[in-house]
Amino acid sequence: VPTEPRGPLVLAASSLQQPLEELAEQWTAAGNDPPQFSFASSAALARQIENGSAGDIFISADRQWTDYLTKAGNIAPSEVVAIAGNTLVVAAPAGPTPPSLQTLAQANRIVTGDTQAVPLGRYAKEALTAANLWDSTEPKIINAASARGALVKLARGEVDAGILYTSDAQGVETIAATPIPRESHSPIVYMAVKLPASAHPDTDGFLGFIASPEAVKVFDRYGFIRP
């Protein structure tokens, strides 16, 4: 079977699927071989890399796994590139009053990512703690398996309020969202790492492309911010 020429293999967190696919189209349109993607959870991808599966670039929303891999793989911090950032919103089913951290405190059920396992949940916990609301809200928190899972529960009206990524909440008509101050939690940064096993000649080129100013415009359109 004649195989088409392929670009680098990019193992990326599922939440970046849309902007990355759009960037890949631009990259291919510019005459490069199309990169291959694998979208899964950061944990799944990190374990595949750790167990010797080949791959060129790892892009994660989860600081823990990036740190873990760079340490285990002896990757210099300079090989880690921040490509995008995100912010949080308080969200609630669309209604007369816009949601806020204060109305959130009155809700019966608050959805967000799992506060231990999912990055969204960990950031949300920091934000709630900073607002002195963690102790009162903790018993009411519904831990979703992913940021996307939290969004679905809120959009379907199963919960009264939630904390979501701005990139997820934007453009969903059934919910209203209010930004949460960035200072109330650690910065949310998506990091790309060139993997030690990478042998693909285009790896550096593609890494450079997704960290470029043109790429920022794409990320921006999907609700992400400059890192």
Place this chain on the structure above:
Amino acid sequence: MSFDIQITKRLGDCTVECVMQSDAQLVALVGPSGQGKSSVLNCIAGLIRPDSGHIIVGGHTLFDAKRQIDIPTKLRGCGYVFQENRLFPHLTVEQNLRYGDNRNSEPAQHTLAEITDLLNICALLDRKPATLSGGEQRRVAIGRALMSNPSIVLLDEPLTSLDRDRGETILTIVDQLRRETDTPIMYVTHQMAEIERLACPTFTLS
């Protein structure tokens, strides 16, 4: 009339036909192997639906194609000793014997003790059918049918696998049933000796 039967039934390539009218309480049904004797019993028991005709036994119309009568098996009251026993494999001998013993409110014709004693199966009551010899299974099958207070008795070669003494016991039971009740009995066999011993009208399928 005890038996007023006139049926046809197509089975695969062959057609079973039976015409039988008799006032006798006990009749024998004979005929070469594969002629349809078991099929006739199955029709009487309601397990096969004849293509046409009628079945009237002991004055009760069990089936009539024209009049659209077809009494369900469970109401026909047959004590049917199947050619291949059909004991319930998961039940003990005692549970098999008692399976039909509560089907009607009439006083039991036979108690468990009587039947097991007569059939010489007292020692087997707690065993499962799979561990019984061929003749032991046969006797349990006969016991099960008799215990069920039947209003019709259908015996498909009942003496299969039985030695002479035990065969004689069964024949005595049949005789007694004839003398002491008015239950119609149909007896399928290949042995002339049995028919002579029972001295009953014989119908031949052909």
Place this chain on the structure above:
Amino acid sequence: MSFDIQITKRLGDCTVECVMQSDAQLVALVGPSGQGKSSVLNCIAGLIRPDSGHIIVGGHTLFDAKRQIDIPTKLRGCGYVFQENRLFPHLTVEQNLRYGDNRNSEPAQHTLAEITDLLNICALLDRKPATLSGGEQRRVAIGRALMSNPSIVLLDEPLTSLDRDRGETILTIVDQLRRETDTPIMYVTHQMAEIERLACPTFTLS
């Protein structure tokens, strides 16, 4: 000596004992129901392992507890007509008949055509056993055993479910087997008439 058997076997609560020494090629085994006749055949076929004793048939030692001999069933060459037929339900009659027909290189004693003709089962060859009448199944079981070029023939009440003519045919076949081959044959029955007809030594289990 055709049969030199001396075995004991405990089955549940009862002990089966059989002592038999005979030069006759054909012997009958009789005894009341549940006495152990089928169990003796199973021991000869190698399906039950006796607790003690020996089994020598046609000069071949099939089992000897003391000498630790226990020939596997598949090598004993038995043409065994089981009391309960044991036809293979997923195979056609023809496939059942042919199941054992290639077991040794000796010229076939019977061809399929001969057997089906004799047993009057030509029309059944493509049918599955479940659709056969009791006597039809019996004849197929007999045919299957005979087709397998057996070096020992074991017949457990072979005439069950057969009418007189067909029974007579089977007896003729047995007779012929005795005259034309030296295959040892053990014949279990409850019918004195059959023993008289075959005129063979009779052993009674008790």
Place this chain on the structure above:
Amino acid sequence: MTAPLSSAEWEIIALSLQVSIFAIGLALPVAYGIAWLLARRRFPGRFILDGVVHLPLILPPVVTGYVLLLLFGRNGPIGGVLDDVFGISLTFSWLGAALAGAVMALPLMVRAIRLSIEAVDQKLINAAKTLGASRWRAFATITLPLSLPGILAGTVLGFARSIGEFGATITFVSNIAGETRTLPLAIYNALQIPGTDIQVARLAILSVLLSLGALLLSEWLVRRSDRDSAHVV
């Protein structure tokens, strides 16, 4: 495992058992009924029923969970009624987790039970009818006990499946400690965090032990019911 179980682990085990036992209790009668229909009755829509039963096996578990959310969520057609009329809410409750487990276990149970029902000889049922048994009595005394091997096999499969159920559960009822965080959800949580291999292994071993207990029990039950026919040749 050197350390004894932590109280958090005990809590997870108790919850998993509660959810799975409830799930199987819920699924078993339904599975038996469907298996019986599929084995013994020809009716229009039979093939559709057969297909629908297989859906939770065919669809990725998250999709099944999503469908459950659509149907049984507070705004769903069934969940809305449950909430309004009975005040029962399945989302975010262990009852919902049990429902998810039951739904995921159903196709496995139906198949195993159906195989056993189909193996029951119709001739025995006919014999029971000649002895005066109603359809119902013939079922209860013949079909049901003779299909016991399938019931046991289905229960073991279903229990193991529901002990291991993750995708549908987390999608439908989320991951709430003490309420819906069963063993697989706790394992998933631990897997998301680097350096938790020992914790993952402990929880996985606990899952396995629970299911092996059920397996052992079923094997023992089968052997007990087989005892008598051991010597038939």
Place this chain on the structure above:
Amino acid sequence: MTAPLSSAEWEIIALSLQVSIFAIGLALPVAYGIAWLLARRRFPGRFILDGVVHLPLILPPVVTGYVLLLLFGRNGPIGGVLDDVFGISLTFSWLGAALAGAVMALPLMVRAIRLSIEAVDQKLINAAKTLGASRWRAFATITLPLSLPGILAGTVLGFARSIGEFGATITFVSNIAGETRTLPLAIYNALQIPGTDIQVARLAILSVLLSLGALLLSEWLVRRSDRDSAHVV
């Protein structure tokens, strides 16, 4: 579904079929062997084998995928050998997806087949032996054909399970279009993007159609083999 299938959808279907058919082809002989051992032989370690076979059912799929990754990854004990000696790499390859599907399908197949083998009457096998059949011939001509209902049921269950397999696959072989992105992984991808409900529904319906095809085929095969005994009373 108004629009015909896109070429991307065709690619996903073809890959899913390839993976699942390969998975079942791989699992079926293994499942039959294990089922036969469990049904017919008593040996030390029997219960352990029984337990191990159930593991992929008990453990959450992501754990099974992780264990596969540990064993068959390029640095794993088996994967290392495969890579060094044969140059085969399972991670990131459709072969690995088939392995994951096979492992997940195995317990379902073993159970169904085992039920059917246990229902085969030992008396028939003994009859075959008296007719000179070796153990192997008795197996091939009696046990194997009589356990066909279990083989068919196991194949349907296993095929459906492997068509729906998500957690173990994504964990073991990742999610690469054209190589490991089977239907459930494509559904997962679509679920990550807002406003893709129609796409999700289309893919889910395709999964269902594939499995229903297998189901229909198996029902037809069963009915064909039952034809003769339809009239036995």
